[in-house]
Amino acid sequence: MLPEIAIIGHPNEGKSSVLSTLAEDDSVRISPYPGETTVCRAFPVTIDNRELIRFVDTPGFQNPSQVLAKLKTLEGSSEERLHKLLDYCGSKDALSEDFELLKPISRGAALIYVVNGARPARGVDRDEMEIIRLIGKPRMAVINNKGKEDRYLAQWKDELAIRFNSIRLFNAHRATYGERIGLLEALGSIDQDWQQVMSEVVETIKKDWDSRxxxxxxxxxxxxxxxxxxxxxxxxxxxxxxxxxxxxxxxxxxxxxxxxxxxxxxxxxxxxxxxxxxxxxxxxxxxxxxxxxxxxxxxxxxxxxxxxxxxxxxxxxxxxxxxxxxxxxxxxxxxxxxxxxxxxxxxxxxxxxxxxxxxxxxxxxxxxxxxxxxxxxxxxxxxxxxxxxxxxxxxxxxxxxxxxxxxxxxxxxxxxxxxxxxxxxxxxxxxxxxxxxxxxxxxxxxxxxxxxxxxxxxxxxxxxxxx
Ligand SMILES: Nc1nc2c(ncn2[C@@H]2O[C@H](COP(=O)(O)OP(=O)(O)OP(=O)(O)O)[C@@H](O)[C@H]2O)c(=O)[nH]1
Ligand SMILES: [Mg+2]
Known part of the structure; x- marks a missing residue:
């Protein structure tokens, strides 16, 4: 099965930028206005005509407090709760973007949660992180360091450490090849099932780089x-x-x-x-x-x-x-x-x-x-x-x-x-x-x-x- 990774987070924090850099795809839509991405779009990484991995760009969370409140009431296995949550969001117009972003997760995608390290974490971010934790899928947090601001990094790291398997600092606009590879390698550590998959992906990308x-x-x-x-x-x-x-x-x-x-x-x-x-x-x-x-x-x-x-x-x-x-x-x-x-x-x-x-x-x-x-x-x-x-x-x-x-x-x-x-x-x-x-x-x-x-x-x- 093709490994799929959904990039999720709050609107306008750099999700599409992170994806674009990771997938080496400059056709990803990036904009200074929040709400640029409204539906999911998959960006495959293809080397020698073989699809290696697929990144999915998602809209930002729209109404995380409502989604979290609902999730907390749901019962059953994590799979069952996720599907109930998907049904719930799908039935509410005001949650259309939350519905969109849950779709790849329900297909089994791993998650990269992108935050903007240049501002402090707020209540709404905690709701989002809590939703992700409760969903319980393999997940990594990426602190996209948009500016030179580093006052909030320690706080972000503390907040993220209790909810994510791996945290990486990554500047979507400056990342070099080495940093990109580093992030993909770290993705392998989020879950045993992902280890083998990601090491193959990384090996293929390295070989491709050598041939370039x-x-x-x-x-x-x-x-x-x-x-x-x-x-x-x-x-x-x-x-x-x-x-x-x-x-x-x-x-x-x-x-x-x-x-x-x-x-x-x-x-x-x-x-x-x-x-x-x-x-x-x-x-x-x-x-x-x-x-x-x-x-x-x-x-x-x-x-x-x-x-x-x-x-x-x-x-x-x-x-x-x-x-x-x-x-x-x-x-x-x-x-x-x-x-x-x-x-x-x-x-x-x-x-x-x-x-x-x-x-x-x-x-x-x-x-x-x-x-x-x-x-x-x-x-x-x-x-x-x-x-x-x-x-x-x-x-x-x-x-x-x-x-x-x-x-x-x-x-x-x-x-x-x-x-x-x-x-x-x-x-x-x-x-x-x-x-x-x-x-x-x-x-x-x-x-x-x-x-x-x-x-x-x-x-x-x-x-x-x-x-
Ligand atoms: N300087 C700098 N700007 C960034 C970086 N990442 C994102 N930005 C800017 O932040 C804005 C939003 O970036 P996007 O990647 O479109 O953010 P998004 O999270 O996909 O936004 P939505 O799709 O609207 O939810 C754009 O103006 C980007 O140019 C970064 O690493 N450095
Ligand atoms: Mg976007």
Whole structure:
């Protein structure tokens, strides 16, 4: 039988938000107005076309004191009393929502009772908790910590501890993958019958998460392959047009790389079932920066240590010679591809052309001007770091969250460079990948791509297990 879990509680406390996050389903209706959910709706979690578990969204209790008063008068086994109560609520218009929320319980669903930890418990909450206790089904309480308020947590915990098998703090708008798994694991402890069921559910979700991580690594590796070997050219009609042609070509190159990146990020997003809502990046995310901006390269490009290590592995051919390092960091070389003439202009034409060709692969042969394949391995690291930032955002953006009403709530001010601690052997793998990228079908490239993916998986795993 498919395990079913009903999410119940007082109106407007975050039931639908909790469900949305647990089921990874952003089609759940969430609203600031109480009474948004008026009938039960089931949200199955399906993995590989198999329904694993079903969460049921319910309306809030409508008239708990009347329901409790009735329940106390009923006699018989707990099953019999529940059915009598259901009949009673079904016969009264004023109890239509209480009737709705009792339905899944009468089918054998386990219960998650959601309370809002930002306010104190009141009499009406005690009535609700008492109804649930008397019904006697496996149950867990979730304190949905809507705000930063923690004054009432201890009181809530005391009130809940005497009536529930398990209590969890859970923020429906911030919960990470780890917290979601933690809650599902705890659900297994509410009842012996649920233990086996929930451990299977959790195992399947973990495996599914691993396959998302593997797929993400593959998406990133394909992005790197395509971007690094991207090559575009234009014809130079007159020597005097060179500056203009360079700038235009640089702009077209940037656009192409951005397009490849956007498509890869879209594929990463699709892994995480963020379907309906237009996600917003946190206001301070480094991803708001252009790929070829100074800030991006400063934070996400190669670190000094990497420059030195890579210099040792591959030397000047990688575009990471030591004076390039000094230039890259010191002069804001990448303010924009189009400003190559700016920062580099100061160097004099000869030197400037050297840098352009070694870093970006810009060259002029006869009447033809060409950019790409990328001249510097630094672009590879920029793209990896940006993809990892995007992944972090997608993997941790809970489905119950619908906007950034509080701009500081999910600050992603970090300009973390996730590759900065890669070991020399990991850098060597990136180096081999870069050196063979213009021959994507070659054995050498396939082998290095095969080695790069596990390195990426390790970085991805670190990101979600750290958060
Ligand atoms: N900041 C924040 N807001 C939350 C959280 N959970 C719920 N909310 C907000 O609280 C309001 C009610 O959330 P819902 O999830 O619709 O609550 P509900 O209990 O399903 O409400 P009804 O269906 O009307 O009974 C919405 O405006 C949510 O955005 C949370 O964890 N953090
Ligand atoms: Mg609701």
């Amino acid at each position: 991580t593997g797929n993400t690594a593959h998406i990133i590796s394909s992005l790197l392959s395509e971007s690094m070997r991207l090559k575009i050219s234009s014809q130079l009609s007159k020597k005097s047009d060179e500056e203009k042609a360079r700038t235009e070509l640089a702009a077209a190159y940037t656009k192409n790389i951005s397009k490849l990146e956007k498509s890869a990020h879209g594929q990463i997003r699709a892994q995480f079932h963020h379907n309906l809502y237009d996600y917003k990046l946190p206001p301070y995310s480094v991803l708001h920066e252009e790929i070829f901006s100074e800030k991006t390269w400063q934070f996400l490009g190669l670190s000094k240590r990497q420059f030195i290590l890579l210099g040792g592995i591959g030397g000047g051919a990688l575009g990471v010679g030591v004076d390039v390092a000094a230039l890259g960091h010191g002069l804001g070389l990448f303010t924009a591809l189009g400003t190559i003439g700016g920062a580099l202009g100061a160097l004099g034409t000869r030197k400037r052309l050297d840098y352009e060709s070694s870093l970006l692969g810009i060259r002029i042969t006869g009447p033809q001007i060409t950019i790409g394949p990328a001249g510097s391995i630094a672009l590879l690291f920029v793209l990896i770091n940006r993809a990892l930032h995007f992944y972090k955002h997608m993997a941790n953006w809970s489905h119950g969250r619908r906007d950034y009403e509080d701009p500081h709530a999910l600050e992603d001010t970090t300009t973390a460079n996730y590759t900065k601690d890669w070991s020399t052997s990991e850098l060597k793998i990136a180096h081999d990948f870069f050196k063979t990228v213009d021959k994507p079908e070659s054995d050498k490239h396939q082998i290095s791509a095969g080695k790069l993916e596990p390195v990426l998986i390790e970085s991805l795993t670190k990101i979600y297990s750290d958060s």
